[in-house]
Amino acid sequence: MFDPITLDQLRAFVSVVEEGSFSAAARKLHRVQSAISTSMANLEAQLGVPLWDRSTKVATLTEQGQAVLGSTRRVLAEVDGLRRLATGMTMGLEASVSLCLDVLFPQNVLINLCAKFTQEFPAVDLRIDSQVRSAVSARVLDGTATLGVVTPKGLVRGLETQALSPIRVLPVVSPSHPLAAIEGGIASRHFVDAIHVVLSGCDDDAVSDQAGLSPRIWRVGDIHTKLEMLRAGLGWGNLPEHLIREDLRKGTLVVIRPTAWGDHENSLNLLIIYRRDTVFGPAQRWLQEQLTQLCAREAHLRR
Incomplete structure (x- = not known):
């Protein structure tokens, strides 16, 4: 079965955490804020857990979101390592x-x-x-x-x-x-x-x-x-x-x-x-x- 979760969603998720808001992440990724919001909503739906507490003016991570963040960073690190390895192999x-x-x-x-x-x-x-x-x-x-x-x-x-x-x-x-x-x-x-x-x-x-x-x-x-x-x-x-x-x-x-x-x-x-x-x-x-x-x-x- 095709996994609908994308690397783009995971990178956007980490960017929101690191930049502090959806709007700041959108500026960093050169995208509109609505695209980031939609990406986060889709990621929550696909994982089946709430990642963000939207009851405040600036969304904050839930406890589930904190746990997902650690796994997300590990996944992205592995992917980056895979790309470096493949690039190196093409160069011998x-x-x-x-x-x-x-x-x-x-x-x-x-x-x-x-x-x-x-x-x-x-x-x-x-x-x-x-x-x-x-x-x-x-x-x-x-x-x-x-x-x-x-x-x-x-x-x-x-x-x-x-x-x-x-x-x-x-x-x-x-x-x-x-x-x-x-x-x-x-x-x-x-x-x-x-x-x-x-x-x-x-x-x-x-x-x-x-x-x-x-x-x-x-x-x-x-x-x-x-x-x-x-x-x-x-x-x-x-x-x-x-x-x-x-x-x-x-x-x-x-x-x-x-x-x-x-x-x-x-x-x-x-x-x-x-x-x-x-x-x-x-x-x-x-x-x-x-x-x-x-x-x-x-x-x-x-x-």
């Missing part, structure tokens, strides 16, 4: 894009990226996933994610790469841990009895981070569990500086210096990855550019 804009990030990726960069994305592409859905190491590459290879950000240890063959600014990772322990009591460089013999807490994917038997100093290794699947374990003094391990900046300031974590590593171990490169057969739309190209810019800005601020 994607309906949705997906991004898979290594858990080491800076969260503040991600939040800035999402805030910019919703302003730039309000009609495009963004899907974000976080994984450990090679699991990121797996998501990109199977098409679950269009773009990924991974560390070199998580890179697999068959993917195109684009370098991002590196992030800094630091070996840390709780101030209560025995390693924290050793000043300066720490010789390898001191790590023999220390538990090394590392990140490892569920399908990844390899040891994450820089291993080799501690024979005792505990593997965890997410970075926040690792952070809490190190805070509790259960072991030592590497964490990205952006994640532990506040812990270092408060002293709940302290940096240690394994002499076997050297300063070059403090930087970890990040790579954008994508399949070679990927055809990028405007939103995906924008994500690539913004990831590069925002990561470079984060590195600059850190310096």
Whole structure:
């Protein structure tokens, strides 16, 4: 059955509410007042509820009208979104894009990226996933994610790469841990009895981070569990500086210096990855550019 309610009626209804009167809405919509009055009367008849209290000089919304107003605005917002989506599709804009990030990726960069994305592409859905190491590459290879950000240890063959600014990772322990009591460089013999807490994917038997100093290794699947374990003094391990900046300031974590590593171990490169057969739309190209810019800005601020 054909629905007699029109978008024109709904827009007129919202205009009357926003402008404060039938006459003001008519001026805004460049129509005569009688047309607006008729439209409102028809809308009330079709809905079967009184929208306006006409007992006063200026019509006001009834309780039913207040309830209908909220639904009307949602309907119009959905219609406007549909039009933006259709317009974007005719220009090659994607309906949705997906991004898979290594858990080491800076969260503040991600939040800035999402805030910019919703302003730039309000009609495009963004899907974000976080994984450990090679699991990121797996998501990109199977098409679950269009773009990924991974560390070199998580890179697999068959993917195109684009370098991002590196992030800094630091070996840390709780101030209560025995390693924290050793000043300066720490010789390898001191790590023999220390538990090394590392990140490892569920399908990844390899040891994450820089291993080799501690024979005792505990593997965890997410970075926040690792952070809490190190805070509790259960072991030592590497964490990205952006994640532990506040812990270092408060002293709940302290940096240690394994002499076997050297300063070059403090930087970890990040790579954008994508399949070679990927055809990028405007939103995906924008994500690539913004990831590069925002990561470079984060590195600059850190310096």
